[in-house]
Amino acid sequence: MTERKVTSLDVAALAGVSQSAVSRVFTPGASVSKKMEERVRRAADALGYRPNVLARSLITGRSRIIGLVVGYLENQFYPDALERLSTALQAKGYHILVFMTEGSQSDGGEVIQDLLDYQVDGLVTASVGMTDDLAARCEAAGIPVVLFNRGQDDPRLNEVTSDNTAGAREVAKFLVAGGHRRIAHISGWHGSSTGRERAAAFRASLEELGQRLLAEETGAFSREGAAEAARRLMREAKPDAIFVGNDHMAFAVMDVLRFEMGIDVPGEVSVVGYDDVALAGWPAYDLTTLRQPSGAMVEATVDILMDRLEGRATAPQKRRIAGTLMVRGSARVPDGWEQGGAR
Amino acid sequence: MTERKVTSLDVAALAGVSQSAVSRVFTPGASVSKKMEERVRRAADALGYRPNVLARSLITGRSRIIGLVVGYLENQFYPDALERLSTALQAKGYHILVFMTEGSQSDGGEVIQDLLDYQVDGLVTASVGMTDDLAARCEAAGIPVVLFNRGQDDPRLNEVTSDNTAGAREVAKFLVAGGHRRIAHISGWHGSSTGRERAAAFRASLEELGQRLLAEETGAFSREGAAEAARRLMREAKPDAIFVGNDHMAFAVMDVLRFEMGIDVPGEVSVVGYDDVALAGWPAYDLTTLRQPSGAMVEATVDILMDRLEGRATAPQKRRIAGTLMVRGSARVPDGWEQGGAR
DNA sequence: GTGGGTTTTGCACAGGTATGCAAAAGCGAG
DNA sequence: CTCGCTTTTGCATACCTGTGCAAAACCCAC
Numbered sequence: 001m002t003e004r005k006v007t008s009l010d011v012a013a014l015a016g017v018s019q020s021a022v023s024r025v026f027t028p029g030a031s032v033s034k035k036m037e038e039r040v041r042r043a044a045d046a047l048g049y050r051p052n053v054l055a056r057s058l059i060t061g062r063s064r065i066i067g068l069v070v071g072y073l074e075n076q077f078y079p080d081a082l083e084r085l086s087t088a089l090q091a092k093g094y095h096i097l098v099f100m101t102e103g104s105q106s107d108g109g110e111v112i113q114d115l116l117d118y119q120v121d122g123l124v125t126a127s128v129g130m131t132d133d134l135a136a137r138c139e140a141a142g143i144p145v146v147l148f149n150r151g152q153d154d155p156r157l158n159e160v161t162s163d164n165t166a167g168a169r170e171v172a173k174f175l176v177a178g179g180h181r182r183i184a185h186i187s188g189w190h191g192s193s194t195g196r197e198r199a200a201a202f203r204a205s206l207e208e209l210g211q212r213l214l215a216e217e218t219g220a221f222s223r224e225g226a227a228e229a230a231r232r233l234m235r236e237a238k239p240d241a242i243f244v245g246n247d248h249m250a251f252a253v254m255d256v257l258r259f260e261m262g263i264d265v266p267g268e269v270s271v272v273g274y275d276d277v278a279l280a281g282w283p284a285y286d287l288t289t290l291r292q293p294s295g296a297m298v299e300a301t302v303d304i305l306m307d308r309l310e311g312r313a314t315a316p317q318k319r320r321i322a323g324t325l326m327v328r329g330s331a332r333v334p335d336g337w338e339q340g341g342a343r
Numbered sequence: 344m345t346e347r348k349v350t351s352l353d354v355a356a357l358a359g360v361s362q363s364a365v366s367r368v369f370t371p372g373a374s375v376s377k378k379m380e381e382r383v384r385r386a387a388d389a390l391g392y393r394p395n396v397l398a399r400s401l402i403t404g405r406s407r408i409i410g411l412v413v414g415y416l417e418n419q420f421y422p423d424a425l426e427r428l429s430t431a432l433q434a435k436g437y438h439i440l441v442f443m444t445e446g447s448q449s450d451g452g453e454v455i456q457d458l459l460d461y462q463v464d465g466l467v468t469a470s471v472g473m474t475d476d477l478a479a480r481c482e483a484a485g486i487p488v489v490l491f492n493r494g495q496d497d498p499r500l501n502e503v504t505s506d507n508t509a510g511a512r513e514v515a516k517f518l519v520a521g522g523h524r525r526i527a528h529i530s531g532w533h534g535s536s537t538g539r540e541r542a543a544a545f546r547a548s549l550e551e552l553g554q555r556l557l558a559e560e561t562g563a564f565s566r567e568g569a570a571e572a573a574r575r576l577m578r579e580a581k582p583d584a585i586f587v588g589n590d591h592m593a594f595a596v597m598d599v600l601r602f603e604m605g606i607d608v609p610g611e612v613s614v615v616g617y618d619d620v621a622l623a624g625w626p627a628y629d630l631t632t633l634r635q636p637s638g639a640m641v642e643a644t645v646d647i648l649m650d651r652l653e654g655r656a657t658a659p660q661k662r663r664i665a666g667t668l669m670v671r672g673s674a675r676v677p678d679g680w681e682q683g684g685a686r
Numbered sequence: 687g688t689g690g691g692t693t694t695t696g697c698a699c700a701g702g703t704a705t706g707c708a709a710a711a712g713c714g715a716g
Numbered sequence: 717c718t719c720g721c722t723t724t725t726g727c728a729t730a731c732c733t734g735t736g737c738a739a740a741a742c743c744c745a746c
Contacts, residue, residue: 020703020725021724036725051460051703052701053460054401054703055701055704058398058703059704059730072426073422073426083415086443095442099433100429117395119397255626283598283601283603284598369733375695379694398701402734697739711725712724
């Protein structure tokens with residue numbers, strides 16, 4: 001409390017050298033002699049000196065802070081990604097500053113100013129439909145933006161998504177091969193590209209396979225929304241298979257079917273999700289789902305950021321990570337279907 | 344990219360006033376005339392000016408950044424708390440900088456330096472057994488530290504926990520009242536106060552009620568550890584009820600019992616958890632558990648931080664939030680037991 | 687208009703660091 | 717030892733803002 005902050009000047013005084021010398025010792029790649037290094041470090045350790053990142057950032061213009069804009073952490077996919085992202089960035093000397101938006105359908109407008117105020121070096125947005133111009137404004141300010149698990153038509157923006165189209169097609173093939181004839185879809189929020197792409201590709205793929213999508217309801221990426229959608233679906237369209245826009249909603253659907261309506265899954269209705277969060281692999285759900293490899297997606301995100309921050313590439317990248325269908329017990333398995341997918 | 348950063352000097356020049364005037368307009372509570380305010384704001388808006396938080400923090404000595412040290416986000420309790428904490432702090436003009444430690448049993452030593460480098464105004468540690476002297480070092484540097492959901496004997500440190508002793512006693516009463524006679528416990532990690540307290544209180548409470556704890560295994564707060572513990576327990580001690588140190592482990596235990604060993608829960612074995620994460624309320628698990636009110640715990644955390652940051656209180660606080668038993672379907676319910684607990 | 691008191695404004699400096707530039711030191715060869 | 721070259725060091729300045737202090741402006745009553 002009474003401890004005054006120890007600065008590079010204090011160290012310099014104790015070591016009997018100039019402040020710039022101290023600065024250079026703590027700046028990788030600066031020109032310092034062996035002897036000087038030794039001397040300064042000894043003094044620094046004695047005083048417990050560490051450079052002030054904020055003061056440093058003021059002059060270098062780099063804060064080593066990455067902003068993360070996120071809407072909700074209820075869907076386990078996001079905490080998992082957050083954990084990986086934070087760890088990966090930490091290894092590179094960056095840290096994550098968290099900005100929560102209200103709800104999953106916000107455009108992030110409330111936090112964008114906050115973000116810029118903190119002079120973040122980069123920006124990752126997850127689970128939020130950030131409007132084009134907001135993100136573009138950041139890019140204009142020289143801040144690289146990566147949309148994580150969400151696309152936007154704007155060609156200026158970086159994106160990392162899984163291949164939603166291929167994924168949805170894989171699910172369609174799987175369900176058709178399994179002999180289902182009344183296939184429905186509970187989609188995510190249509191304001192998000194992820195939700196739209198999966199829905200559109202699923203519908204199109206079914207038609208390629210000679211089927212028509214029986215019905216589509218929107219679950220708004222929320223548990224309650226999905227439960228409602230499932231109830232409507234079973235009351236009216238009566239499908240024998242449901243592809244749900246993500247795992248988080250799929251769990252709600254399975255709960256409604258099994259525990260509220262007494263329907264056997266997969267005996268009477270097959271359920272397939274999207275994401276492959278940890279819970280999907282637990283036997284209580286044992287959910288067949290399309291894995292979005294969050295590890296690879298995070299790697300790609302970090303790659304893009306580093307390219308930009310270290311001044312390598314500058315062209316916007318749209319990376320699309322391939323997923324694989326995880327065949328488990330919530331959907332009928334076609335004869336002869338092998339894990340990893342048939343042709 | 345080529346856009347130079349717009350500073351208070353630019354605004355001052357455009358408005359034809361001094362830089363200090365601009366500063367004052369953006370400093371709440373400073374002395375500015377109506378006319379000046381109007382004039383500066385117009386210029387600032389025209390240029391898109393916003394004060395640089397980092398430069399500001401350099402001079403005020405407050406960064407408006409709160410460090411959060413966290414070990415893993417797999418246990419849903421923590422993402423939930425993170426979300427609440429971030430939202431609450433944001434409302435007060437603070438933001439969370441995330442520091443991940445390796446695994447749940449780290450002492451946080453790797454990140455402590457990073458933390459201090461960023462000049463955080465305060466520190467919250469969750470799911471990590473931060474050693475006393477590290478936290479004490481932060482306090483010595485004038486940074487308030489709150490241990491979230493973890494206690495430490497050091498009287499200098501702030502803590503927010505649920506009342507583990509009362510909670511464990513409630514569970515003991517519930518299980519005994521339910522007619523169980525072979526009661527076992529799968530504890531968390533004994534390096535954590537949370538784990539120790541729950542285990543000790545549970546054991547003691549059983550003895551007060553005239554029973555002996557049948558067996559205790561450690562689950563190390565991990566899914567795999569808990570599963571192993573459950574297998575050992577059922578192989579050897581054969582309990583008719585298991586109190587598990589947190590929900591995250593309890594789910595693993597239920598999965599092993601039901602799907603691996605074909606044991607009926609709660610017919611043959613009752614399972615009780617601790618935390619009441621969202622998943623506990625989903626019908627697939629329908630877990631009876633002691634609710635840790637994360638909302639109230641976060642409120643208390645923010646309270647303590649604000650007291651210190653706004654220079655009110657300075658004495659360390661140890662807040663203990665009361666929990667309530669959520670009676671659901673994973674454990675036999677004693678006749679006449681009412682939700683909210685019997686006397 | 688004058689005087690006293692209250693606001694408002696500008697000036698100048700501080701906060702902790704990185705870096706261009708020039709001076710100093712080191713080094714190796716002759 | 718001297719010279720030329722490379723490496724190392726110190727000086728001074730810049731980064732962007734908040735704030736104490738004194739000067740200026742304002743307000744109101746006489």
